[in-house]
Structures are given as structure tokens and as C-alpha cells.
Amino acid sequence: MARMFSPRTLVTVLRAGNAAARLRATRDGQAAVRLHVGAAGLGTGVLDAVRDGPATTADLARRLGVAREDLLEAFLRVLSVADLVREEDARWSLAPAGRAVVSDDLVRASYEAFAGFHTGVYRELDGLLAGAPGRRDVVEQGAVIARVSAAFEPFVDDVLREAVAEASPRRVLDAGCGAGLQLATMLAAAPGAEGVGIDLDEAAAALARRTLDDRGLGVRGRVLRADVRDLAVGTAGTFDLALLANVVYYVPAEERPALLAGIAALLAPGGTLLVVTTIATPHLFSRHFDLLLRAQEGDMSLPDVDSLSAALRAAGLLPREPRRIAPGAPLIALEATRLR
Template sequence: MANSAQDDLFGYTEAYYATRSLLAAWRIGLLDAAQHDQVDIGDWAAAQDFDPDLLRALADYLVLRDLLERDGDAYRLSERARAMYPYFGYLPSHVGAYEPIFNALEDVLARRRTYGGDLDRSHQEVASGMSAMEEHLLGQLTRITDDIRFHGVVDLGCGSARLLSKLLAREPGLRGVGIDHEEVACAEARRTLEREGLSDRATILRGDATRLHELPAGTFDGIDLAIAMFVMHEVNYGRTRDEVVRCLRDIAEMLGPDGRLLMVEVSRVPADGPRRGLRFIPEYQLTHEFSHQRLIGRDDWESMLAEAGMKVLRTEPAGICEAFCFVASVA
């Protein structure tokens, strides 16, 4: 006899093990290898110095869950997984990055361990996941900026600097600045600029995007466009509304008259909001609560931008993760 309650519970169990298995396959490079060609598990295990029997057990489990296909000892991504492949960056950025916290959740709740003390998220996992996901936003964000004339651009929380590179590639006279508080991201950004031949037109600085006044004098000379992609929600935790507005006002003052801000953020869902059909925001919101980053609603962002001296020109859904793109001008 069918038992829907039991099936529901097993669904959560399946989701956990499928996610952990996919994340491991991502981390060891198996998903990439199986995306481009068939992988002989025995040969691949030997080349990577993995236990072949355990690797085969992992691969066979993913076959059962319709994520890999098997032909003898050769495996490749299933059609279903190939469709998912562009979104695999969610695995490290949204699951792997927060494992240190959620593996110790009971201790965190009991205040035996604290985020920012003896616990932290994995910044390397965030950087690798966002790098994998950026492609989905690059086309949309470059299109949004097509009608924005600018002389210089700063990417606040630049990550791999792929967006910064695309914007600088428009015209030879444009200059850019990338700021990120993680050295891993800064190193990747510098590699991107060097690979694209743009190192002479952009500077990458390790710093706090919410404390622009602490960066070297002249950093923002000629900058009239700012990009802030999934960055500004980090200023909310522990700050009052007025303090958040002050951070936004600093950006407006840095840009000067006629400057533009392109901001991408996820809008908070209230506890009494809709419960069905939300595939991303509840988990994103939960991980951010436990890592001292607090989401706020779309309307709140728009009102705070106005209080900071900026005029919201348009707001539109982003191409990933139920986020919004805000385009604002300095009033």
C-alpha cells in the first residue's frame, strides 16, 4: 500500500544523498569528464588515484538516479544531467560552501560554535560555484548595460572578473576596478584579466565593498558605473537601515553625477509568504541567516536606493536563482 508520508520523507533522504554524490562528483572532476566524453571508471580511478570499487559504487548510484548513463564500464552524463549541467555551480556555491556550518548546526544553535569564530563558510567553494554560474548572468547583464554610456566601471565583489572583462572589452578606452574581500577571488580575477589581455586597463584590489573610503586615493577616478552582483545583502547583518543606506550613499557619491549602479539581489520571502513552488529562495535565505548575511525585500531595496540619492530606472528578473536586477542612476 502506498504511504505518501513515507514517500515524502524518503524524498528528502534521496535529495540529500543525490546532492552529496553530485557535489563529490563535481569536486573530483567526474561531472566535467562525463559531460565531454564517456568515462571508463576503472581507468579514470587509476589516473586519479581513487578506489575503483567505491568510485564505481558512486557512479552506479548516480545511474539509478538518472544522472549518469552506463555502457559497460563507461559512464557519461544522462540527458537529464546534461540539461542540469549549466547550473551545477549551485552545488559548490550553495551546498559545499555552507557545509562547515550545517554539519555543525546543532552546535551553532546551542552557541557552542559560532560563525566568524570557529566556523566559516568555504570561500573557495563560493568562488568556484559563482564562476561556473556566471555565464547565465553575463549575457543579461551585458545586455542591460548596452544603453549605458560609461568611462570606467567598478565591480564590487568582482569574483572571477568575467563580467568586468566583458564590459571593458567593449571599447579600448574603458578602465576598470575589481574589488573582492577574498584573496582566492582576487587571484582568479587577475588571471581572467591577464588571459583576456586587459591587465593594463583594470586593477584588482582586495577590500571591503562597503568601506570604499578605505581604499587607496584615486581608486575610483573616472568611474561612473558600479556593478554589485549578490554583494549588498552582506551589509545588512548587524547594521541598521540607516547604515545600509549610508553604504549605498557612499556608492552614489563615488560614482558622481550621472553615475549608474547595476545591482543584482535576491528578494527575501517573509515567513508568512508563499510556501509552494519556491525552489531556491528558502534555502538561500536560510544559509545566509546562518552566515551573517540578511536578505531584504525588493521593495525595501528600491526605497533604500531612493533614500541614498539614487533613482531606480528599472527592475527586472535576473536569469538565475529568482533574483532581480536593479538599474539606478545617481539623482
């Protein structure tokens, strides 16, 4: 189709306001639309239905129990220009990017999380600012949070294996062990060691027990349902290596020194506490995550490196230089050793 706008008119339009802000608003809007197109493709089941092979719109409408075939057709055309599906001979199938969305769980979980609670906090910010009760994402979205966090597991595993090689631990502790993946990594990397995992959430503790059993590590690992702030319970003996991964921001800032002191007290002389956490930095994702935490019920927030290091020192530990462990993410590992 011929274009009929003149460059001069384009300049006039851009000059009428803040050109950079207008372009940015347009780009942000398009990114938001793409995010919601992908999420709706999953949420409605359309992408999964298309996965089963070339199908007409009528086939898909029948399969999905859709009443508005015209709307489904329009949505499929959106998915098509978003490169998620393609049409050939009036039949729809997945495009390579769409196949990645349905078959790579990290991609799937990212669409679910970012179109869902990650942006939901801004849709509801007005009410939250007015004092509405805190959000319950941490409780209600635990599964999708864990699926998105899986992106960082290989980086955390690298650090963990290095820490195990250095400490040669006989006993390891995973405080806030979640699904128990890192407890399993530590036990696998230290074949003679015993381990204890602790999690407040019964379902997480059960999952961690299953992880250990599935990997043949159940005889060397125990998982307790307990609060990391009350570690003396059930954790008799000392540990050579303790891990506190992605947990510290769930604990109110004023309780963190006591939490770290509690773990430090369980370390054998020369033992190491490895803290892995997202930290507060002046970057978009970090500030966003901090807001999301503060919007939850409970008193959550991202820690900053200085107060974390100070709390480790106050707990009688010698912290090393923090290290960034994942590209583009404000995720750090901070090791601290108990003096002999």
C-alpha cells in the same frame, strides 16, 4: 518477478497515516540519495576513474587504492541504477549522465555544493541554534561558490552590456569584483573606458588582475584590495557606471544604506549604480540561502527589494523597477541613477 501486494493493502498502508506526507518523504529521501550518490561518485574519484575507459572493478580498485573491492562493486551498482555508469562484459564505463557530471563543471560543482555546505547547514543546525560559532563557508568554500554562481553569469552579462550601451561610460567601477569577469565584460563593452575593481579578498583581487591581463584589458583596468564600505580609498574621480553584484548580502543590513550612499557619492551626475543580488522572497531557495547566510560568521542576510530601493533613494539615487534576470532564481537587477 511477480508482484504479490494487493491494491487494498496499498490503500490501507497509505491511509494509515498522511499519504501525501509519506509520498513526499519518500520522494525527498530518494532525491537526497541521488544527490549523495553523485557527490560520492566525485568525492571518491570513482566517476573520474571510470572516465578513463571500460575497466573492471578490480582495475578500478587498484587505480583508486581501494581496500574493499566488494563495497566498490556495490557502489558501482548504485551508480549504475542512478544512470551515471554502465556495465558491459563486467567492465564499467560512464553513462551519458555520468559523462556530464565529470565534464560539465557546473554539474560537478552543484553536486559538491549541495551535498556539502548547502545541506551541511541543516545537519549542523541544532548546534548553530544552540549558539555554536558561525559557519565559514563564504571564506572556505569560495571556489565552489564561484563555480556554482557561474550559472548566472550569462544573465548578469546581458544586463551589464545593456547598462553599458545605455550609459556609454568613460569610467566603470566593480565593487566586490571577485574574479573580475564582470569588470572585464564592462571594459570589453565600452572600448574607451577605464575601470576600477575592488575586492576585500587578496586572492580574488589577484584573480581579477589576471582576468584583465588575460583579456588584454589590464592597461584600462586597476584592481584594488579594499573594503567596499571604504570606497573613498584609492578610487579618485567619479564613475559613470558602478556595479555591485552579489555582494550586498555580505554586508550587515544596518550598514547597507551607508554602503550604497558611499557608491552613490562616487557617481558622476547621471551615473548609474547597478545592483545585482539574490533577494528575500517566500520561495524555498531564497529562504534557504538567507538561512545559509545568517548561519555564517559575520552578519549576513538576503536583502528585500523594498529596503534596497529605499536605501538607494536615501542615497540620492532614483531606482528603476527591479527586474528578475534569471529563470527560476530570485536574482534581480536594480538600476538607480544619480540625478543630474
